[in-house]
Amino acid sequence: MFASPYGAAGGLFHALRDAAPARWDAYCWHPFVQGLADGTLPLPAFRRYLVQDWLFLIHFARAKALAAFKAESLDALRGKAVSLNALLAEMNMHLAYCAEWGLSEADVLAETEAPETVAYTRWVLDRGMAGDILDLEVALAPCTVGYGEIARRIAAHPGRRTEGNPYHSWIAAYSSDEYQALARGAAERLDRLGVTHGGEARFAKLAATFAEAARLEAAFWQMGWDAGA
Numbered sequence: 001m002f003a004s005p006y007g008a009a010g011g012l013f014h015a016l017r018d019a020a021p022a023r024w025d026a027y028c029w030h031p032f033v034q035g036l037a038d039g040t041l042p043l044p045a046f047r048r049y050l051v052q053d054w055l056f057l058i059h060f061a062r063a064k065a066l067a068a069f070k071a072e073s074l075d076a077l078r079g080k081a082v083s084l085n086a087l088l089a090e091m092n093m094h095l096a097y098c099a100e101w102g103l104s105e106a107d108v109l110a111e112t113e114a115p116e117t118v119a120y121t122r123w124v125l126d127r128g129m130a131g132d133i134l135d136l137e138v139a140l141a142p143c144t145v146g147y148g149e150i151a152r153r154i155a156a157h158p159g160r161r162t163e164g165n166p167y168h169s170w171i172a173a174y175s176s177d178e179y180q181a182l183a184r185g186a187a188e189r190l191d192r193l194g195v196t197h198g199g200e201a202r203f204a205k206l207a208a209t210f211a212e213a214a215r216l217e218a219a220f221w222q223m224g225w226d227a228g229a
């Protein structure tokens with residue numbers, strides 16, 4: 001199995017990832033990801049993914065706002081505000097990126113949510129509303145940390161194609177030092193929350209949340225993949 005590039009060896013992130021190896025692999029090395037790596041992913045699959053990802057990001061921003069609400073210190077609240085603003089800025093770039101793929105802003109905004117998008121995003125919000133900041137961060141971790149690991153797996157893949165790969169810029173964005181630092185920071189934050197918020201005693205429930213988020217991420221890839229068939 002691909003070794004986790006993030007989090008400490010005895011920390012909560014590693015424990016959660018190690019508790020769901022099949023789910024984690026099915027997410028991080030989904031055929032969609034392999035198609036990004038070697039450039040063979042059908043374009044309609046990527047377009048479907050991009051449009052749904054826009055809708056996903058709207059609700060992901062709401063989940064970050066919920067994390068701000070659930071923050072337990074002024075410092076943590078500031079951190080969430082900064083990260084929410086960064087996401088809102090990225091969302092503008094997402095629309096510009098969609099335009100490069102022939103998807104106008106009007107096309108993207110007119111799209112309705114796929115069941116996979118609704119299922120994933122509303123489930124994250126529900127975990128966050130029903131639980132505390134640790135439950136919410138665990139539900140969000142596969143998203144933030146997983147994309148960092150996916151970029152690393154692609155970089156390490158012998159069949160990877162860089163020249164003429166239409167998905168090169170997508171891969172480059174998640175391979176960037178900036179994104180890698182974000183993914184590392186999220187895993188480290190989870191490790192710290194594990195210590196301060198009883199991660200060991202709550203492990204069974206947290207592991208179920210993490211595994212479910214990984215499953216919903218894989219289902220999200222599958223939704224895109226099916227549009228390329």
Ligand SMILES: Cc1ncc(C[n+]2csc(CCO)c2C)c(N)n1
Nearest residue numbers: 053056060087090143144147217220
């Ligand atoms: C389905 C889906 N899962 C994860 C991401 C990754 N992601 C979501 S928000 C964000 C910005 C920083 O947290 C990043 C990298 C995605 N785009 N789409």
